[in-house]
């Protein structure tokens with residue numbers, strides 16, 4: 001039986017679809033609707049105690065797994081295709097694991113911290129908000145400077161490090177903070193390259209067919225938290 005990929009619309013689980021499409025492996029996609037912002041009860045499945053997305057089942061192995069990074073590593077380890085990952089001894093291995101983990105250990109937390117503070121009642125000049133903003137600006141500037149010198153995050157090859165990172169500078173922006181990418185030309189160049197990949201296009205079309213992809217500089221004018229969730233429709237293709 002093929003991998004069962006649980007995807008919640010407009011969420012980090014787009015990474016798993018993206019990886020599967022890039023690898024060209026068969027999988028069964030199970031889509032879950034936000035309710036209307038948080039995860040629905042349909043994601044509370046055996047082996048997924050937090051009820052969040054992504055969630056993977058590999059019935060042949062009796063495996064149930066959450067956490068995008070762990071799921072990506074599992075799929076990469078299971079696949080015979082080695083082109084999207086690097087192993088110890090490969091050129092660029094350290095860069096690969098560094099950027100693979102930077103995605104969820106540093107970049108996403110910077111974005112999410114700033115998102116929560118933006119929706120707090122704190123004034124814009126509050127020291128905590130400014131701290132969070134500086135942390136986010138620093139992280140984005142760092143990714144941008146990396147992409148000035150290399151085509152893909154791990155170097156010259158597109159890898160799972162790119163797969164892990166795209167969500168934070170695209171779909172996550174619908175949730176806030178209202179970040180423009182205008183100051184980050186290299187991230188924009190990289191996003192254009194990502195968006196031209198058939199694997200990315202297919203993944204987004206299967207997972208979130210109604211969503212306008214946030215691959216340009218423009219910051220969303222509102223957030224899904226302010227609009228009360230996905231029922232608002234502000235995120236839909238025009």
Ligand SMILES: N[C@@H](CCC(=O)N[C@@H](CS)C(=O)NCC(=O)O)C(=O)O
Pocket residue numbers: 008010011012013037038039051052053054066067068069104
């Ligand atoms: N670190 C986890 C985060 C999982 C996570 O928080 N997923 C979000 C989607 S972006 C979720 O399920 N949110 C719904 C909720 O918290 O109820 C991962 O990378 O998989």
